Amino acid sequence: MKDINKKDDFVRIFDTTLRDGEQSPGNTMNIQEKLRVARQLEILGVDIIEAGFPIASQGDFDAVKKIAETVKDCEIAGLARANDKDIDRAWEAIQNAAAPRIHTFISTSEIHLKHQLRKSEDEVLQLAIDAVKRAKKYTANVEFSAMDATRSNRDYLCKVLAAAIDAGATTINVPDTVGYTVPKEFGDLIRYVVENVPNIDKAIISVHCHNDLGLAVANSLAAIENGVRQVECTLNGIGERAGNASLEEIVMTLRTRKDLMNTDTRINTEKIYPSSRLITSITGVAVQPNKAVVGANAFAHESGIHQDGLLKEKITYEIMTPESVGMNKSSLVLGKHSGSHAFRKRVEELGFSLSDEELQKTFKSFKDLADKKKEVFDEDIEALIAEEVLRAPDVYKFLNMSVMSGSVAIPAATVEMEVNGEVTKDVCTGDGPVDAAFKAITKLTGTKSKLLKYIVNSITGGTDAQGEVTVRLEEDGMVVVGQGAHMDIIMASVLAYVNALNRLEHAKKKSVKGIYH
Numbered sequence: 001m002k003d004i005n006k007k008d009d010f011v012r013i014f015d016t017t018l019r020d021g022e023q024s025p026g027n028t029m030n031i032q033e034k035l036r037v038a039r040q041l042e043i044l045g046v047d048i049i050e051a052g053f054p055i056a057s058q059g060d061f062d063a064v065k066k067i068a069e070t071v072k073d074c075e076i077a078g079l080a081r082a083n084d085k086d087i088d089r090a091w092e093a094i095q096n097a098a099a100p101r102i103h104t105f106i107s108t109s110e111i112h113l114k115h116q117l118r119k120s121e122d123e124v125l126q127l128a129i130d131a132v133k134r135a136k137k138y139t140a141n142v143e144f145s146a147m148d149a150t151r152s153n154r155d156y157l158c159k160v161l162a163a164a165i166d167a168g169a170t171t172i173n174v175p176d177t178v179g180y181t182v183p184k185e186f187g188d189l190i191r192y193v194v195e196n197v198p199n200i201d202k203a204i205i206s207v208h209c210h211n212d213l214g215l216a217v218a219n220s221l222a223a224i225e226n227g228v229r230q231v232e233c234t235l236n237g238i239g240e241r242a243g244n245a246s247l248e249e250i251v252m253t254l255r256t257r258k259d260l261m262n263t264d265t266r267i268n269t270e271k272i273y274p275s276s277r278l279i280t281s282i283t284g285v286a287v288q289p290n291k292a293v294v295g296a297n298a299f300a301h302e303s304g305i306h307q308d309g310l311l312k313e314k315i316t317y318e319i320m321t322p323e324s325v326g327m328n329k330s331s332l333v334l335g336k337h338s339g340s341h342a343f344r345k346r347v348e349e350l351g352f353s354l355s356d357e358e359l360q361k362t363f364k365s366f367k368d369l370a371d372k373k374k375e376v377f378d379e380d381i382e383a384l385i386a387e388e389v390l391r392a393p394d395v396y397k398f399l400n401m402s403v404m405s406g407s408v409a410i411p412a413a414t415v416e417m418e419v420n421g422e423v424t425k426d427v428c429t430g431d432g433p434v435d436a437a438f439k440a441i442t443k444l445t446g447t448k449s450k451l452l453k454y455i456v457n458s459i460t461g462g463t464d465a466q467g468e469v470t471v472r473l474e475e476d477g478m479v480v481v482g483q484g485a486h487m488d489i490i491m492a493s494v495l496a497y498v499n500a501l502n503r504l505e506h507a508k509k510k511s512v513k514g515i516y517h
């Protein structure tokens, strides 16, 4: 095998949580939320942040621009199809970044050429060359992706990749767009690329795997073993359909099995869990409890034999420590006598980086909560921060509510809100207090979404626990999730509903659909 990528032998982490991840149902974020995630990705130490797809909508453009102007320690990539307009727009958004990268792509599989692009191989080859050359006029840092590479003719794929490198691409990406390949086949394909693209030593090879068959991480690792030195992945594995390769799983496999993999990343692994929690807090989309590395049960040992072994020596059943991924459980429980220093310390231990103003705001809510609740747990603090700081409202802001309900009264709710900057108030009756409150909100906002799901959970144990409500709404085929937490279940429901409506408004603004995966 050719001797490639020897100079700086580490795997670059190209995080696409804010692009491929954000475009998947339930994971939309507004500009403030995206900016917060980007800052966290910088703390996590990813090498490249794919901040979005600037031509897709004004909102995407603004978010990419803001991230490019704010984040200084990562490369910032903007996605562009292989045409002038997309590339110019991407550059406009990222030009102020400390290290901008244009990421341009076009499909190379016969299936996509015939049924989607309706172009010949020669035409697509030329478009790829032209796109890279156009991007190159703006920046030396250009990535080219051959979409649906795993279903492409290998020789044609190699021809396009070689031409893209000749045109100036410094990273060439081999995506498994539809999650079709398996590790052995994908490893072989990468080796084929290494051996049959004559100028391959002039570019970093990247992969981008989707998880339709649950193999995205395994496929990415097989690619690394065959010379790949950039992986595209997302926190919690969020992304189109079954998602993208999960960042935390790739990173921790490379770290834990460095002996076998002979390479590593530059990720600060102890920032993994807080980063994962941040995505969950913002989007309201929870990770499954048994999810590797970041799931609630990832380090929980239930069986007696395992517990016995662990008590004697951790290495018996623990291949990595919870601390190494930043999952530090505190024995310290906060209460109404806890001061701002203890609160700040705990917030930092939980991995949040809040401004002084944000800390003050959450400390006040913490005090209010501690007055009502004897013990305030980590989960309560996370919920407070999500409610007060992380979930940024767009057009709808909840202000006040009063409800009437009981065994004889007709349930009624009076809700006051700010809609597009204007304060407005209305009262509605309903089948129950939540129904009445939702009806009032629907009337005030003039929205017409359908409520698909309404779930109530208690954040911790006990009757004084905060309630956490998740709602799922649908409108014109768009599905969003909203979350709210409060000691009063009806309040939590209203917060979740308003949160979902804001997400829906944001999702509606995304205009270009169905053109990327």
Ligand code: KIV
Pocket: 020, 105, 145, 147, 148, 173, 175, 176, 177, 178, 208, 210, 516, 517
């Ligand atoms: O899945 C895919 O092929 C993509 C490309 C834009 C890299 O997301």
Ligand code: ZN
Pocket: 020, 177, 208, 210, 240, 517
């Ligand atoms: Zn993708």
